[in-house]
Amino acid sequence: MGNNGTENMAKGGALSIRNATKIYDPEGVHVVALEDCSLDIKAGEFVAVVGPSGCGKTTLLNIMAGFDSLTKGEIYLDGELLAAPGVKPKPGPDRVVVFQHGALFPWKTVLENVIYGPVIQNQMSRSEAIEIAKERLSRIGLREIENVYPGQLSSGMQRRVEIVRALINNPLVLLLDEPFRGMDSVTKSASHECLLELYDIFHKTIYFITHDLEEAIFLSDTVAVMTTRPGRIRMTIKVDLPRPRDYRMLSSEKFLKLKEMAKDAVHEEALKAFQRGERELA
Amino acid sequence: MDTNLILPVIIISAFSIWIFYHRQKKLAVILGISTSEQIKKTLTSQRFWLLILGFALTIGFWYAAVYWLPFKAFHRLPGPDEVVIEWLSRDPYYGISIYTKEYYVHIIYSFYRATTAFLLATVLGVPFGLLMGWSRRFYEYSFPLVEMIRPIPPLAWVPLSILMLPGVEPAVIFVTFLVAFFVTALNTLLGVQSIDQAYFRAARCLGASSKEILYDVVIPGSLPYIFTGLQIAMGAAWFSLVAGEMIAAQYGLGYLIWQGYSLVKYPTIIIGMVTLGFIGYGSSVAIRYVGKKLMAWREQELGGGAGVTHGE
Numbered sequence: 001m002g003n004n005g006t007e008n009m010a011k012g013g014a015l016s017i018r019n020a021t022k023i024y025d026p027e028g029v030h031v032v033a034l035e036d037c038s039l040d041i042k043a044g045e046f047v048a049v050v051g052p053s054g055c056g057k058t059t060l061l062n063i064m065a066g067f068d069s070l071t072k073g074e075i076y077l078d079g080e081l082l083a084a085p086g087v088k089p090k091p092g093p094d095r096v097v098v099f100q101h102g103a104l105f106p107w108k109t110v111l112e113n114v115i116y117g118p119v120i121q122n123q124m125s126r127s128e129a130i131e132i133a134k135e136r137l138s139r140i141g142l143r144e145i146e147n148v149y150p151g152q153l154s155s156g157m158q159r160r161v162e163i164v165r166a167l168i169n170n171p172l173v174l175l176l177d178e179p180f181r182g183m184d185s186v187t188k189s190a191s192h193e194c195l196l197e198l199y200d201i202f203h204k205t206i207y208f209i210t211h212d213l214e215e216a217i218f219l220s221d222t223v224a225v226m227t228t229r230p231g232r233i234r235m236t237i238k239v240d241l242p243r244p245r246d247y248r249m250l251s252s253e254k255f256l257k258l259k260e261m262a263k264d265a266v267h268e269e270a271l272k273a274f275q276r277g278e279r280e281l282a
Numbered sequence: 283m284d285t286n287l288i289l290p291v292i293i294i295s296a297f298s299i300w301i302f303y304h305r306q307k308k309l310a311v312i313l314g315i316s317t318s319e320q321i322k323k324t325l326t327s328q329r330f331w332l333l334i335l336g337f338a339l340t341i342g343f344w345y346a347a348v349y350w351l352p353f354k355a356f357h358r359l360p361g362p363d364e365v366v367i368e369w370l371s372r373d374p375y376y377g378i379s380i381y382t383k384e385y386y387v388h389i390i391y392s393f394y395r396a397t398t399a400f401l402l403a404t405v406l407g408v409p410f411g412l413l414m415g416w417s418r419r420f421y422e423y424s425f426p427l428v429e430m431i432r433p434i435p436p437l438a439w440v441p442l443s444i445l446m447l448p449g450v451e452p453a454v455i456f457v458t459f460l461v462a463f464f465v466t467a468l469n470t471l472l473g474v475q476s477i478d479q480a481y482f483r484a485a486r487c488l489g490a491s492s493k494e495i496l497y498d499v500v501i502p503g504s505l506p507y508i509f510t511g512l513q514i515a516m517g518a519a520w521f522s523l524v525a526g527e528m529i530a531a532q533y534g535l536g537y538l539i540w541q542g543y544s545l546v547k548y549p550t551i552i553i554g555m556v557t558l559g560f561i562g563y564g565s566s567v568a569i570r571y572v573g574k575k576l577m578a579w580r581e582q583e584l585g586g587g588a589g590v591t592h593g594e
Binding site: 065095099102103117 | 480484485487488490491494499502577578579
């Protein structure tokens with residue numbers, strides 16, 4: 001992969017999702033999680049996906065990550081077929097996931113966690129990986145904690161370490177499943193700053209799931225609003241706020257206008273989901 | 283107060299102080315307290331006196347039941363004073379005390395059998411449990427079998443073991459092993475099943491092969507359950523060992539207790555029982571110690587505040 005461990009700009013990572021359809025248990029309950037969902041993500045683009053609960057955001061992430069298969073449609077990564085019916089799902093270090101509840105190995109120290117990927121893939125020697133890991137951790141202010149076990153860290157620190165662990169593999173795509181959910185606002189904004197900083201350095205393609213519209217607009221280049229189940233893309237909103245971004249933008253007129261727009265779209269979908277829920281229960 | 287009571291009270295107090303001292307030590311290390319301060323703290327803490335009170339009430343009840351209370355059957359039992367005097371006697375009336383060689387022969391026999399059985403159970407039970415948790419197929423055909431054989435009480439195995447194995451010694455060890463094996467294997471299986479799926483996914487994302495997932499996720503992830511299992515297995519091993527020894531063996535603490543019963547050497551029964559208590563406690567501490575060494579991450583995670591004071 002030619003990773004020399006320093007900053008390298010995106011050399012790929014374009015995702016093309018074409019008519020992705022996922023049906024769980026087709027013979028039985030027949031739950032359509034995704035239906036004809038299409039979305040193009042450019043190499044190095046930061047896409048935030050929002051939508052009501054259960055709309056298929058995570059299903060799509062799982063399929064791209066290689067945890068699940070596709071019932072219909074195709075997903076291409078840099079022109080190569082990544083997922084389609086009959087293609088065996090396969091996770092790999094080119095598409096690293098950061099999990100909602102965190103998945104740092106609690107039995108490994110922070111440093112061992114970060115170097116795990118490149119060392120087992122034989123991408124780097126142990127000492128090389130340690131050097132890079134230390135440099136990356138100190139860049140985001142986590143230098144002192146390298147020999148600590150994750151259980152001792154706050155959730156904000158854990159998630160930042162996990163992002164570093166993902167990035168050190170030099171993936172094409174970073175898949176983030178609501179990584180900052182449930183954090184208090186201070187931790188959340190620190191985590192946002194960290195992610196934005198890392199994004200500005202590494203420019204990886206990012207698929208970022210969230211429920212928080214403000215977060216979605218503040219971080220991303222494009223906000224994709226998904227419909228209620230079966231999930232498809234209802235609309236995409238281009239966020240043309242300049243980078244690097246900082247918190248002053250949250251009160252700018254442009255930001256508020258974008259937020260209004262996204263809110264309307266999401267609200268309508270949420271209402272539909274709610275009404276359907278009532279119908280299903282009745 | 284009966285002068286005979288003084289000795290048991292001293293011994294029990296010494297034992298309580300020892301247990302409590304070890305409990306406090308961990309806390310003291312964290313808080314940076316010196317030894318003298320630590321002893322002072324121990325002697326002034328309420329928990330310490332509650333601990334003493336627990337022992338004192340138990341011994342007191344024993345004493346009262348044997349000498350004062352109107353329970354006829356209890357009156358032929360030895361009181362705590364009689365047991366301690368016999369136990370510490372250079373010339374024991376019933377032949378077993380800390381000064382007799384025979385006492386240690388029994389201990390060594392039991393200890394050897396329990397340890398052999400326990401180690402065998404660990405060496406075979408942990409991989410068996412890991413395999414059950416690791417391979418769906420292996421689980422499918424081994425689990426129902428295990429669930430059927432496991433409820434058979436260890437004593438029911440004694441006759442068959444003697445018939446199957448050459449001699450009584452391997453038979454007793456086999457019966458002991460069997461119980462410990464099932465406990466270890468099932469706890470290991472539970473350990474594997476308890477691992478959050480996200481760790482498997484994360485490992486695969488980071489490029490881990492099946493073998494690496496086994497070493498880096500399955501084994502460390504199930505260690506907490508494995509060690510809980512080993513502690514229970516050790517207890518179960520002693521339990522079935524003593525039962526086996528009572529029926530089939532020539533030496534050992536179980537044999538000593540049973541012999542004490544049949545030859546009307548009642549203090550010897552209690553000496554054997556209390557010795558088992560001490561050894562059981564000791565082996566449990568030893569396993570916990572090894573577990574903590576292997577799971578530093580867990581210690582840190584649970585560390586601080588409540589985790590430390592209730593750590594035992």
